[in-house]
Amino acid sequence: MREGARRGGPASAASRAALAHYIQALADAGWAKSAMAEPLGVTRQEVHRLSRQAEALPRPATLPAVPALPAKPTTSARTARRESPKITASEAKRLRELAPLATKVRGVTAEHDPARTASVEYSVLLAELWKRGVSRQELARITGQAPATIRARLARHGHINRGASERPYKGKQAEFAKRREYCKFGHEFTPENTYEYRRPDGRVARTCRACHARRQREHAHSVRATTGRRTPRPAGRTAQPARQTVCKRGHRMTPENTYEYTQKSGKIARTCRQCKVLRQRAYEQRHGITSHH
Template sequence: MRIVAPVPDQVGQELLRLRAAAREKGPDANEAKSMLSHYILALVEAGWAKSAIATPMEVTRQEVHRLSLQAAKLPAPRSLPEVPPLPAKEPAASKKLRDTPQISPSEAKRLRELAPLATKVRGVTPEDDPSRAAAVEYGQLLADLWKRGVSRKELQRITGQAPATIRARLARHGHINRGATEQPYKGKQAEFAKKREYCKAGHEFTPENTYEYHRPDGRIARSCRTCHARRQREMVESRKELTGAVCPKGHPLTDDNTVAYNRKDGTEVKLCRICLEARQEHSSSAQRKDTCKRGHAFTPENTYEHQRPDGKVVRTCRKCKMIRQREYEERHGITSHR
């Protein structure tokens, strides 16, 4: 809040005298009015507050502002009362800064090392996991710094965790008093800490029946291959129920029109007999072709064989290839160097 210095008593009395003279009707009223406006303007230019000038005159600050602007329209008087200088401001008392304990570089380095490990601890984390020991040390170090008086912002800057998160951790482990919404730490249950040997369906986690994968948080999770295969079969059966027992071409998958065979993994697969025979016929007819589309014979000298990415061997007519090459050169104006 701004402190306004009051004007001296002699200045207040002079303002009252000039204002009273300006309000009277007479030959000296205009001169008193001009002297009042110029005197107020001189006080404002000297640094006196308009509210301080208005107090002895018992007028508003806006009225003082109006009178100071009116001085530009009135003639300057021969003389003005003395304008006192503004009193010097007293130096403000310096605030006593709070002595905030600082964290040593070694403690800050240790906090940065322990914070990522401590945040990975969950209820299912085994007792012998290194992250549990790191979490205990991390909590104890935070508690010591907290009780020492280190600011929460400093802890947040070093650990990267919000002050509310740090307080919740300390309260959960009993280092500080818990709030109304903070729950105590219940600890890790023993049955979840053990590495289970069987899945929920009772299949043993053997190396052949176990599929391990990494979760987004970095932990390694296991999955039962037998259960996964069962879920896949159920999904296929559900799709069959929705689409009907037909092949992609629309042929009904009856017992007479079905060819069954076992895959390497033991899964039984059923194929449409009509589609299978059509593919075999198409493959055999392609192999029986003796001429190309232009009628050139597939002789050993006129045949170029190459293998596709899918493993199939395809034949190409060399004469047709030469014809296409010449047509391309003529179309683009390329001179052959052969």
């Protein structure tokens, strides 16, 4: 029929009508367009177009018999295909045993409670399978939990970076989450890189010093980009020049060599008198001014 439809003439019109109605019959029987397009040597779009033309074309007296659809795979075969080769049967069984116990852990659960021990083992096993390449959908199918729930558990226990919408543990659970060794940007929580502070609610929190320094640099850059000025110095550093004993050229800042003046902002500043004389002489030399002193 396909070859006859390509020749042209009255026979071509009849072959085209027969082909369109045959494709429509295959579609009614449940055949997919891709399965019909491959033996015909056409695209799925052309198969769809021919099936739409069947309504306007005359139906031939006889059509070839419509073949039966191939047998669908059994449920066991589908399940076998879905089983990931990266996870063993014993690991899947252990996940199913630990999942109900892990969901019972709350902030008031004791540290030596069997449910908390099972929760820790459950999180470690999930993290190992995650790093091995098992998808969250596969873990969700085995444990019966949502993929987002599995990710939130891994993030709260410090196995992966926590997302912006995932909240950390509170209360007693925060003590267990405190054992995290890296911040969400990968910096290690060493004593030199960790800053602890007390929140208004009384809880002690910690932050990464490297991340804090990065945020300060980004803030200073944004201020310079928008206003063209540098960020003002903190109030605690205004008294630092008073502790200076020598100027940048090495002159001692003695009372006789120190000149104090008031800036426009109202702050009292100091400068070196010898440096001031040197600047004045350099200015006179540049402009050819003869000093009368």
